[in-house]
Amino acid sequence: MVDGPATGPEGVAEPRRVLVVDDEYGPRESIAYTLATSFSVETADRAAEALKKIKGQDYHVVVLDIRMPEMDGIKALEELRKIDPHVSVIILTGYGMLSTAQQAMVGGANQYMRKPPDVAELIDAVRLQAEAAQLRRHQAKMSADAIALSGALKREIEQNQPQIWQARASVELVHDLNNPLTVVIGYSALMIDEARKLTEQNPELGRRMAEYATIVEKAAEYCHHLSENWRMSSRKMGEFVLVDLVAVATEVKQVIFFGNPAVEISGTPDAWIKGARYEIMRVFQNLVKNSIEAGASRVAVQFSSGEGRVSVAVADNGPGMDEDHVHRAMHGGFTSKENGTGLGLSICRHLTGSHGGDFRIESKPGVGTTVHLSFPPAISK
Numbered sequence: 076m077v078d079g080p081a082t083g084p085e086g087v088a089e090p091r092r093v094l095v096v097d098d099e100y101g102p103r104e105s106i107a108y109t110l111a112t113s114f115s116v117e118t119a120d121r122a123a124e125a126l127k128k129i130k131g132q133d134y135h136v137v138v139l140d141i142r143m144p145e146m147d148g149i150k151a152l153e154e155l156r157k158i159d160p161h162v163s164v165i166i167l168t169g170y171g172m173l174s175t176a177q178q179a180m181v182g183g184a185n186q187y188m189r190k191p192p193d194v195a196e197l198i199d200a201v202r203l204q205a206e207a208a209q210l211r212r213h214q215a216k217m218s219a220d221a222i223a224l225s226g227a228l229k230r231e232i233e234q235n236q237p238q239i240w241q242a243r244a245s246v247e248l249v250h251d252l253n254n255p256l257t258v259v260i261g262y263s264a265l266m267i268d269e270a271r272k273l274t275e276q277n278p279e280l281g282r283r284m285a286e287y288a289t290i291v292e293k294a295a296e297y298c299h300h301l302s303e304n305w306r307m308s309s310r311k312m313g314e315f316v317l318v319d320l321v322a323v324a325t326e327v328k329q330v331i332f333f334g335n336p337a338v339e340i341s342g343t344p345d346a347w348i349k350g351a352r353y354e355i356m357r358v359f360q361n362l363v364k365n366s367i368e369a370g371a372s373r374v375a376v377q378f379s380s381g382e383g384r385v386s387v388a389v390a391d392n393g394p395g396m397d398e399d400h401v402h403r404a405m406h407g408g409f410t411s412k413e414n415g416t417g418l419g420l421s422i423c424r425h426l427t428g429s430h431g432g433d434f435r436i437e438s439k440p441g442v443g444t445t446v447h448l449s450f451p452p453a454i455s456k
Contacts, residue, residue, distance in 0.1 A: 156183045251361075
């Protein structure tokens with residue numbers, strides 16, 4: 076379809092194209108002659124001939140007589156619209172055919188005129204309708220281009236997902252550092268308060284100070300690992316060693332979530348895999364944090380083993396998600412939190428996969444969400 080004024084070989088605008096359809100020779104040639112001074116005009120003496128022309132050529136305006144043998148103007152208009160929805164159609168109607176002309180307007184005509192038409196009115200009408208057809212073609216092309224661009228962008232994102240992941244790595248780092256840094260600040264404040272009371276030389280306070288200091292040390296160590304992992308990310312992931320998932324989950328509960336009783340750990344007493352300890356900590360941190368921030372009052376972390384796999388189920392009683400939200404959460408960029416980044420579950424999925432693990436989400440609105448992790452077990456401890 077044409078999306079702008081037609082131009083000749085030297086860039087000169089060509090006249091708009093008009094097709095005059097009338098079975099009567101005299102009126103047909105008279106209208107064609109009248110319009111030829113301003114437009115590029117072709118004629119047809121039957122609707123079938125006109126439809127054949129429209130299939131092979133774009134026109135701006137079709138001037139169509141309503142009374143013709145074999146196929147009248149109403150039927151011709153119906154078939155014409157199947158071929159070209161954008162061309163303007165001016166219906167010509169004789170005296171006493173006003174109701175039929177109105178029917179044609181309902182069927183998709185753009186304007187009707189009495190036959191024979193006034194010359195000046197006809198030229199003005201064709202010029203106006205030609206411009207309207209040109210605008211419709213342009214808008215249709217822009218819409219098609221936008222749809223094509225959207226599809227191309229979607230394919231590009233899917234094809235370049237690994238590169239996109241790397242570009243988002245700096246955002247992930249900030250996302251994961253926020254939690255342990257909050258712990259450092261919180262426990263530092265507690266240590267200051269307790270230090271003031273140590274003047275009384277209370278042994279119990281001294282013990283608590285040592286406990287707090289140990290937790291602060293672990294959180295700071297975690298922060299150091301995250302920054303080092305980012306610095307070295309272009310080289311390789313942390314070395315894989317024997318890791319007890321149960322011990323890691325327990326440490327995350329104590330260090331990151333202040334021993335929150337809402338977090339329950341159960342199942343097998345240990346679950347050994349080969350992996351990077353701090354990366355596994357990131358997985359548990361994000362899963363538990365997502366559940367609590369979503370409004371869950373209980374987060375059950377259950378470990379099991381069997382069929383050659385070590386399995387973890389992190390289940391909460393939060394608001395849950397529908398299938399569409401689960402799909403979007405798995406691929407990142409979706410969050411229900413006002414200031415969230417939507418990276419939490421995407422990070423977990425990526426890190427689980429880097430350990431040879433499987434990552435799956437089950438969720439139901441109003442019931443809660445369960446994240447299933449499955450890892451290959453360590454051969455020996």
